[in-house]
Each structure stands twice: as C-alpha cells, then as structure tokens.
Amino acid sequence: MSAVPLQPPRRLIEMTVDGQEVRVPEGATVLDACAAAGKDIPTLCHGDTLTPKNACRVCVVEVEGSRTLAPACSRRAEPGMVVGTATERARHSRKVVLELLASSTDLSTTPRAAEWIGEYGARPDRFGPEAATVAQPPKVDNDLYVRDYAKCILCYKCVDACGEQWQNTFAIAVAGRGFDAVISTEHDAPLTDSACVYCGNCVEVCPTGALSFKSEFDMRAAGEWDEPRQTQTTTICSYCGVGCNLTLHVQDNRIVKVSSPHDNPVTRGNLCIKGRFGYQHVQNVGPSDG
Amino acid sequence: MKRRRAERYDRLTHPLVREDGVLRRAGWEEALDRAAEGFRRNAARHGPDAFAMLSCARSTNEMNYVAQKFARVVVGTNNVDSCNRTCHAPSVAGLSAVFGSGGGTSSYQEVEDTDVIVMWGSAARDAHPIFFQHVLKGIRKGARMFAVDPRRTGTARWADRWLGLNVGTDIPLAHAVAREIVHAGLHNTAFVERATEGFAEFAASVEPWTLQAAEQVTGVPAGAIRELAHAYARADRAQLCWTLGITEHHNATDNVRALINLALLTGHVGRYGSGLSPLRGQNNVQGGGDMGAIPNRLPGFQDILEPAVRARFEQAWQAPLQPRYGLNLTEMLEAMGEGKVTTCYIVGENPVQSEADSLNCVKRLGMLDHLVVQDIFLTKTALMADVVLPAGAAWCESEGTFTNSERRVQRVRKAIEPPGEARDDIVILCELARRLGHDWHYDGAEEVWDELRRLSPAHAGMTYRRLADLQGIQWPCPSEDSLEPPFLHGRLWETDPARRGRAAPFAILRHSPPVDLLDDDYPLRLTTGRRLDSYNTGVQSSGFASPLRRGETVELSPEDAARLGVVPGEEVRITSRRGSVVAPVFVDPGLRPGLVFMTMHFPDEVDTNSLTIEATCPIAGTAEFKAAAVRVDRLVPAKAG
Numbered sequence: 050m051s052a053v054p055l056q057p058p059r060r061l062i063e064m065t066v067d068g069q070e071v072r073v074p075e076g077a078t079v080l081d082a083c084a085a086a087g088k089d090i091p092t093l094c095h096g097d098t099l100t101p102k103n104a105c106r107v108c109v110v111e112v113e114g115s116r117t118l119a120p121a122c123s124r125r126a127e128p129g130m131v132v133g134t135a136t137e138r139a140r141h142s143r144k145v146v147l148e149l150l151a152s153s154t155d156l157s158t159t160p161r162a163a164e165w166i167g168e169y170g171a172r173p174d175r176f177g178p179e180a181a182t183v184a185q186p187p188k189v190d191n192d193l194y195v196r197d198y199a200k201c202i203l204c205y206k207c208v209d210a211c212g213e214q215w216q217n218t219f220a221i222a223v224a225g226r227g228f229d230a231v232i233s234t235e236h237d238a239p240l241t242d243s244a245c246v247y248c249g250n251c252v253e254v255c256p257t258g259a260l261s262f263k264s265e266f267d268m269r270a271a272g273e274w275d276e277p278r279q280t281q282t283t284t285i286c287s288y289c290g291v292g293c294n295l296t297l298h299v300q301d302n303r304i305v306k307v308s309s310p311h312d313n314p315v316t317r318g319n320l321c322i323k324g325r326f327g328y329q330h331v332q333n334v335g336p337s338d339g
Numbered sequence: 340m341k342r343r344r345a346e347r348y349d350r351l352t353h354p355l356v357r358e359d360g361v362l363r364r365a366g367w368e369e370a371l372d373r374a375a376e377g378f379r380r381n382a383a384r385h386g387p388d389a390f391a392m393l394s395c396a397r398s399t400n401e402m403n404y405v406a407q408k409f410a411r412v413v414v415g416t417n418n419v420d421s422c423n424r425t426c427h428a429p430s431v432a433g434l435s436a437v438f439g440s441g442g443g444t445s446s447y448q449e450v451e452d453t454d455v456i457v458m459w460g461s462a463a464r465d466a467h468p469i470f471f472q473h474v475l476k477g478i479r480k481g482a483r484m485f486a487v488d489p490r491r492t493g494t495a496r497w498a499d500r501w502l503g504l505n506v507g508t509d510i511p512l513a514h515a516v517a518r519e520i521v522h523a524g525l526h527n528t529a530f531v532e533r534a535t536e537g538f539a540e541f542a543a544s545v546e547p548w549t550l551q552a553a554e555q556v557t558g559v560p561a562g563a564i565r566e567l568a569h570a571y572a573r574a575d576r577a578q579l580c581w582t583l584g585i586t587e588h589h590n591a592t593d594n595v596r597a598l599i600n601l602a603l604l605t606g607h608v609g610r611y612g613s614g615l616s617p618l619r620g621q622n623n624v625q626g627g628g629d630m631g632a633i634p635n636r637l638p639g640f641q642d643i644l645e646p647a648v649r650a651r652f653e654q655a656w657q658a659p660l661q662p663r664y665g666l667n668l669t670e671m672l673e674a675m676g677e678g679k680v681t682t683c684y685i686v687g688e689n690p691v692q693s694e695a696d697s698l699n700c701v702k703r704l705g706m707l708d709h710l711v712v713q714d715i716f717l718t719k720t721a722l723m724a725d726v727v728l729p730a731g732a733a734w735c736e737s738e739g740t741f742t743n744s745e746r747r748v749q750r751v752r753k754a755i756e757p758p759g760e761a762r763d764d765i766v767i768l769c770e771l772a773r774r775l776g777h778d779w780h781y782d783g784a785e786e787v788w789d790e791l792r793r794l795s796p797a798h799a800g801m802t803y804r805r806l807a808d809l810q811g812i813q814w815p816c817p818s819e820d821s822l823e824p825p826f827l828h829g830r831l832w833e834t835d836p837a838r839r840g841r842a843a844p845f846a847i848l849r850h851s852p853p854v855d856l857l858d859d860d861y862p863l864r865l866t867t868g869r870r871l872d873s874y875n876t877g878v879q880s881s882g883f884a885s886p887l888r889r890g891e892t893v894e895l896s897p898e899d900a901a902r903l904g905v906v907p908g909e910e911v912r913i914t915s916r917r918g919s920v921v922a923p924v925f926v927d928p929g930l931r932p933g934l935v936f937m938t939m940h941f942p943d944e945v946d947t948n949s950l951t952i953e954a955t956c957p958i959a960g961t962a963e964f965k966a967a968a969v970r971v972d973r974l975v976p977a978k979a980g
Contacts, residue, residue, distance in 0.1 A: 192883075192884035193883075193884070215472060217497075240886070246468075247887065282735075282752050282753070283750075284735055284750070285622060285734060285743075285749050285750075285751050286622060287397055287622045287732070287734035289621065290618060290621055290622060290625060291447075291470045291618070292741060292743025297755070299754050302756055303755070304754070310810075314448065314810060315469065315743070315745075315747070317472075319469060319472055321871065322885060322887070323880060327879065327882070328735070328883070330878070330879045330882025330883070331715070331735055331736070331755070331882075332758070334352060334758045335349035
C-alpha cells in the first residue's frame with residue numbers, strides 16, 4: 050500500500066514559440082508555453098483557478114498547420130507544435146477583439162487594457178459614436194459588493210466561480226442572446242432576493258472590475274482609491290478553524306478589500322462571506338477615539 | 340419583518356480600571372500595576388491555584404505559548420484553559436486516548452480524493468464553507484456523501500443520503516452501523532487484528548443494537564443505517580468528519596469514541612484518503628491546545644504528568660512546574676463559585692455570553708476578588724472586570740502563526756496598526772510578568788516561536804521561513820530538512836509490531852440520552868448552532884453589514900408551527916428549566932417535528948444560552964449546548980375563529 054499517491058511522472062513536450070525552443074510538461078497549455086518562452090500574451094477570460102471558457106479571444110496565437118487562430122489559454126501544448134504569437138494575423142485579430150470590447154464596454158478599470166489598446170494600435174472609436182454599448186447604471190443593491198455591468202465583457206468567470214467549479218451556489222447565469230446577453234440573477238431579481246451567499250468568489254475572478262467591493266466602488270467614486278499607495282498582506286482568517294488565507298489590501302491603515310491567493314492549498318482563491326467581508330469589526334472605532 | 344441589527348461593538352482604544360464600582364479610563368502604567376497587584380495579592384493570600392487563566396483560541400500560537408507560560412511560571416499554576424472546552428475538547432480527548440495525538444488525522448485535499456464522505460453532526464456548508472468546497476470537489480469526483488444530522492442542513496442538501504437522527508442518539512446509530520458491518524463480515528480483519536485491541540468485547544457490546552432497535556431510538560430508517568454501514572465499510576477510502584453536533588453533548592467524548600470505533604473497525608485511518616477529521620470552530624483552537632494553553636498539557640501537547648517532559652521544561656524555563664493537572668474552564672467556573680479561584684485573567688474570551696447557563700456564569704465571575712480582561716472590545720465579560728486591557732486583533736494586527744483543522748501551521752501577518760493605545764497581547768503579558776518579578780522580553784513573535792520549537796518536537800522543523808515558502812506546514816514536523824505525510828498514524832499499518840507501536844483501543848460505550856429530559860411541560864428539543872454569516876457571540880460578525888442577517892429567530896418545523904398556531908415573524912416565548920427568552924418565529928422545513936433551532940449569535944437581543952444546560956462531559960468538560968428541553972408559548976392568545 051502506498052502512503053501517498055504520487056503524481057504520475059509528467060513528460061516534457063518540446064515545441065517552438067516564435068522560433069524559440071521551449072519545453073513544457075505534458076498537459077500544459079500553449080499559454081504556459083508562451084510564458085515559458087517569456088512571451089506576454091494578453092488574457093481576459095482566462096482564470097488560473099477556472100477551466101478555460103474561450104470567451105474573449107484576446108489570447109489567440111497562430112499555430113502552424115491550423116486553419117484558424119487558436120486560443121492560447123485552452124489549447125493544449127503538443128510535441129513539435131510551432132506557435133507564432135506576434136504574426137500579422139494574430140496581432141490583427143487581437144486588435145479587432147480589443148476594438149469590439151472597448152467600443153461597447155467600459156474597460157476603465159480593466160488592468161492593462163489601455164496598454165494593450167496602445168500596443169496593438171486598436172481604435173475603439175472607429176465604429177463611430179453610434180456604436181452599440183452595454184452602458185447601464187451600476188447595480189448597488191447591498192452593502193457588500195456592486196455589479197457594474199457596463200464593464201462586463203461576458204467572460205463567464207463569475208458564473209463558473211458561483212456554479213459548479215467552486216461555490217456551487219448558482220446565484221447567477223447568462224440570460225438573453227447575442228449582444229443582449231447579460232449575467233443575471235434568476236428573474237433579474239436584486240441580489241438580496243437571489244440565492245447569493247455573498248462569498249465574493251465572483252468578485253475575486255472578475256477581470257474588468259464589473260464586480261467590485263462596495264468599499265472599492267465608493268472610494269473610486271470619491272476619487273480616493275489609490276492602488277499604488279495600498280499594501281497587500283497575506284494573513285489567516287479569524288472566523289473558523291479552516292485556516293483560509295486572506296490577502297488584506299490596506300490603504301491608510303484601513304482594510305479596503307480582501308482577496309485570497311489563488312495557489313493556496315486551503316482556499317484556492319475562494320472565501321466565504323465572513324472571510325471576504327467580515328473584517329470591519331477591527332476598524333470600528335468610536336467617534337471620540339477617531 | 341425587519342429586525343433591528345445587533346449592536347455594533349467599537350474597538351477598545353485605552354485601558355480601563357474600576358473605581359467606585361465603575362470603569363474609568365486609565366493610563367497603561369496604572370492599569371498594568373493594578374492588574375499585577377491583584378494577581379499578586381490573591382496568589383499570596385490563597386496560593387497560586389487561586390489564579391485561573393483563560394487564553395484565547397483566536398489569538399496566535401505565540402501568544403498562547405506566552406500565556407500558558409505566564410500561568411505556569413509567573414503564577415505557578417496549571418489553571419489555564421480556553422474556549423476549546425466549549426467545542427472540541429472531546430475530540431482532542433477521544434483522539435488522544437485512542438491514537439496518542441489529539442489532532443484530526445487527515446488533510447483537506449484527502450476529502451477530494453476519497454470515495455465515501457460521512458459528515459456527522461456537521462453543518463459545514465454554512466459553518467466551514469471553504470472546507471465544504473473540498474467536500475464538493477470530492478462529490479464532483481464521484482465520492483458518495485452521507486450527512487448525519489437532526490436537521491436537514493445545507494450539508495445534507497448535498498448528501499446522497501441524509502440520516503436525520505434524534506438529538507443525542509449518535510452512539511446508538513454508530514453502534515448499529517458497527518454491528519451491521521460486523522454481521523455482514525465487512526470489517527477489516529487484518530487491520531483489526533494487527534492494529535487494534537478490544538475488538539471481541541466491542542463486538543459483543545454493540546450486539547443489542549440491531550438495525551430495528553436503532554431505528555426505534557434514533558428515528559433513522561433501518562435501511563438507511565444499513566446503507567451507511569455498507570458504503571463506509573466497502574469503500575476503498577473513507578473520510579469521517581464531525582463538528583459540534585458530536586461534541587456539544589454531556590457524553591461528548593463517548594460520542595467521539597463511537598465514531599473512532601467505526602474507523603478502527605474498517606481500517607479507515609492512517610492511510611491517504613481515509614481518516615478522521617474534527618472540524619475546528621475557531622481559527623486557532625487547535626493551536627491553543629498544541630501550545631499548552633490547556634490544564635493537562637505542556638507545549639507540543641506533552642503530558643504534564645511525565646517527569647521527563649516536566650524536567651525539560653523546568654530546565655528551559657528555570658522554574659518548578661506543578662506535577663498535576665490544573666482546572667479546566669468548567670472546573671474553574673465551579674471553583675469560582677466555591678471561592679477557591681479568586682482571581683482570573685481572561686484574554687479574548689467572552690464566557691458571559693458563550694457559556695451554557697449564562698446566568699450562572701455571570702454569578703460566578705461576580706464572586707471573583709480580581710478579574711482582568713484583555714480584549715479588542717468591551718464585551719459583556721469585560722464589563723465585569725476590575726481592569727480592562729486593550730489588545731491588538733491577532734489576525735491582522737500582530738505577527739505569529741495559527742494552526743488550522745488539518746494541523747497546518749500558517750503565518751499570521753500584521754497588516755494594520757492597532758487603534759489608539761491598544762497593544763500586542765505578548766507585549767502586555769511580558770509587562771505583567773515583569774511586574775511580577777520575571778524579566779521577560781521577546782523581540783517579536785519569531786523569538787517566541789523559536790523558543791517553542793526548541794521545546795516541542797512536533798514543531799521543531801517549522802521555521803518562519805519554511806512556513807512562508809511552503810504556505811504552511813502540517814504537524815508533526817520534527818526536522819527542518821523533511822516533511823511528514825499529510826495524514827497521521829500511518830504506523831498502524833506497519834507489519835513490524837515495534838514500528839506499529841501501541842494498538843488503538845476500541846471503546847465500550849453506553850447510550851446516554853440528553854440530560855435535559857423532554858416531558859409535558861418541556862416537550863420540544865432545542866438544539867443550537869451557527870449561521871453562515873455570523874460567528875459565535877456576534878461580537879466580531881456584527882461589525883459588517885451582512886445582507887443575509889436576520890437577527891435571532893426560533894426556527895420551528897412547519898408541523899410544530901401549525902400545531903402551535905404561530906406564523907413566521909410572530910414573537911413567541913421560549914422557556915427551558917433555566918431561563919426564558921422571546922424571539923420571532925422562523926419556519927424551516929429542514930427541521931423535523933419536535934426539533935427547535937436557535938443560534939448563539941445575538942446574545943444582546945436574545946440570550947439563547949440562558950436556555951441551554953450546563954450538563955458537562957465528565958472527561959472533556961464540554962457542555963450540552965445541543966440538547967435542551969424547551970416549551971414554546973404564544974405571547975398573544977389565539978384569535979377566536
């Protein structure tokens with residue numbers, strides 16, 4: 050009887066990325082191979098804790114012998130594969146994807162979006178002022194987190210995190226078709242009338258800031274959100290004996306947001322309502338003590 | 340119906356001392372002098388055992404180490420305990436009696452890689468949500484899950500089978516499972532012969548518990564008991580997990596032993612994927628015990644009665660240690676009532692609201708000559724103190740480590756400065772020690788940890804550096820160069836008897852129904868527990884605006900609500916033999932007729948623990964929070980017609 054089941058040994062696959070030889074373990078993705086080759090491929094719908102959804106298409110690369118461009122985040126690496134990350138076709142495709150997304154969606158809080166738009170020469174305004182958008186007012190229906198679907202690129206990560214991949218609560222799903230598709234609770238009810246348990250595991254994976262802590266949303270609205278001034282410290286939750294790792298985002302000695310390390314063996318990036326939002330008690334100080 | 344929110348607690352930002360009967364603001368020097376003077380006075384007058392210390396299961400390992408050292412070295416008593424008494428002390432007592440170690444035997448990852456998961460008395464979906472995500476991974480990978488619980492909880496909703504037993508009938512159910520396994524010839528004879536002792540007597544003792552007899556007592560259909568027995572015994576790997584549904588009973592250690600018996604019978608312990616997991620309720624209740632903040636163990640869970648162990652600590656600490664066990668929390672409270680314990684130092688605990696039969700607890704604390712409370716809030720317990728010392732919140736305002744339910748020691752880091760004049764727990768303890776003639780000084784938590792590592796073999800290999808690099812290390816970790824397997828007691832599977840070590844004994848147990856009997860005056864069974872968004876006495880969780888929070892309610896089955904003629908939201912009176920409270924009705928179809936559920940999260944609105952009974956487990960001292968007899972009365976007479 051073996052004490053601990055060993056991981057089966059993984060063979061290394063040899064392939065070429067932009068003319069450079071790389072070796073990645075069997076089962077790795079093309080995105081992993083690109084990272085191994087030091088290539089910086091943009092991604093939006095890819096999540097390190099989630100199964101690839103192939104929704105956004107911003108990570109496409111050219112694979113020799115393949116008729117269509119391949120999404121790097123989900124395409125498995127194969128022996129002898131020849132990948133081009135910066136071919137004319139791949140760059141053009143990324144540019145159009147960014148133009149379509151940025152013309153219809155508010156990417157102002159999407160990390161690196163502006164950088165990529167510059168890098169690929171994307172012109173989101175080229176569709177003119179009449180271009181369709183998903184603009185709508187943010188949904189603020191509870192004190193913990195805000196849903197600002199004007200920023201939603203329909204990557205499905207929140208649905209997967211809420212559903213069978215992690216939380217298994219199924220409070221949200223995709224409603225509608227085509228351009229009118231939206232992430233919605235059942236019957237578009239307010240969160241407070243939905244199955245939501247406020248774990249915030251959807252906020253954790255949201256790539257654009259469409260889902261955000263109410264604390265972050267309010268501070269942004271007041272012009273006080275200042276990420277470069279924030280510190281991030283990983284500690285342990287104080288609410289039960291499971292030992293979840295919390296990363297506290299602190300600005301001016303106040304906790305403004307809580308995330309969890311995605312590679313942590315206890316949480317894998319997930320928390321419950323108490324870990325995610327239950328920090329307020331340490332910073333409730335009476336008015337006289339300021 | 341809208342209920343008012345529980346009151347919000349503000350942080351303590353400066354020390355308080357009692358003068359002319361009221362607490363007033365004081366400077367640190369005055370407060371520390373007063374605190375130390377009271378301890379000195381009482382120890383001089385009545386001896387060191389007049390002192391009792393309640394250490395904090397929410398604070399760091401380092402703080403707990405220093406706190407127990409304070410009791411043992413500065414004062415000279417083993418009277419040190421923590422709230423682990425109110426939850427999992429029976430798990431520690433049961434596991435250490437059988438295996439010699441009080442920790443859960445498995446890791447979270449193993450529950451994903453197992454074939455059968457039994458969640459016994461555990462509402463983990465709501466009480467331990469992230470552990471339950473590992474259970475859900477296991478279920479999605481094909482594991483069968485059985486939920487054993489009087490209530491159809493969130494956990495039960497994910498189960499293949501829900502065994503809704505009557506409160507306090509865990510031993511008959513476990514015995515029937517055992518008997519069925521033996522009669523079907525499904526017990527692991529090789530393991531039983533090699534690694535256990537007392538099988539024949541055990542098998543004879545469960546013989547009366549036929550499936551039919553158990554069905555009568557537990558209320559669980561015979562077919563379901565049989566199915567659980569066969570699934571558990573036939574599984575290649577199986578995990579048995581439990582929470583307070585097992586341990587908050589007057590015979591809790593027996594309950595734990597009844598579950599361990601099943602693992603011994605089937606060989607579901609000591610292998611990857613097979614094990615026993617008590618899910619701990621507080622962030623460092625495992626660590627507090629590991630650090631010796633319990634009356635019978637020194638740091639590293641080493642028995643205080645062992646002369647060799649004691650000698651090593653006496654040498655290291657340069658102080659004599661009492662060669663006897665101290666008082667546990669339950670005994671401390673009794674001793675306060677008898678005038679034997681006259682001074683108490685409470686760090687971060689709120690016994691006034693967390694203990695069963697809370698009115699009695701207030702009376703006993705009121706008899707103390709000198710009470711010092713160190714906390715982050717002015718709790719109901721702190722309001723009774725002579726000196727209140729404001730502390731930092733361990734989890735985000737101090738450096739150190741916590742130990743979780745899978746024995747994983749993880750680093751706690753300081754992210755923010757404590758408010759006002761609040762200070763780190765260890766700094767406060769050292770200030771008091773200095774005033775009592777012990778010139779202690781630690782340059783930070785790591786120095787405390789390194790002192791502990793020299794004294795506790797189970798922690799010896801856990802440097803702060805390694806803890807950070809490896810995202811925590813599970814004990815035991817005796818060497819800085821290697822890691823042990825993630826599960827305990829692999830030795831039981833060794834073929835060489837010398838390496839196998841002490842055989843694991845079966846326990847012969849008797850069924851003992853809840854102490855608080857049901858009768859015509861108190862016909863309903865009240866059981867208590869947690870909700871997803873709240874925590875214990877609510878002092879912490881009242882601080883954030885949870886959209887799920889609805890305040891305290893009394894949850895009734897639809898049948899009982901109809902019989903009583905009450906509707907959701909209606910306020911009713913709930914009365915036990917000890918106290919009486921008023922709460923609004925919430926109807927929960929997950930409750931069976933005769934069963935009533937309340938939480939302990941809103942004691943400032945509804946003091947549920949004035950209803951519960953202080954019938955305690957004689958081995959571990961845990962009270963029977965899970966089984967009180969109550970009556971529910973309408974406040975207004977039913978309208979005619």
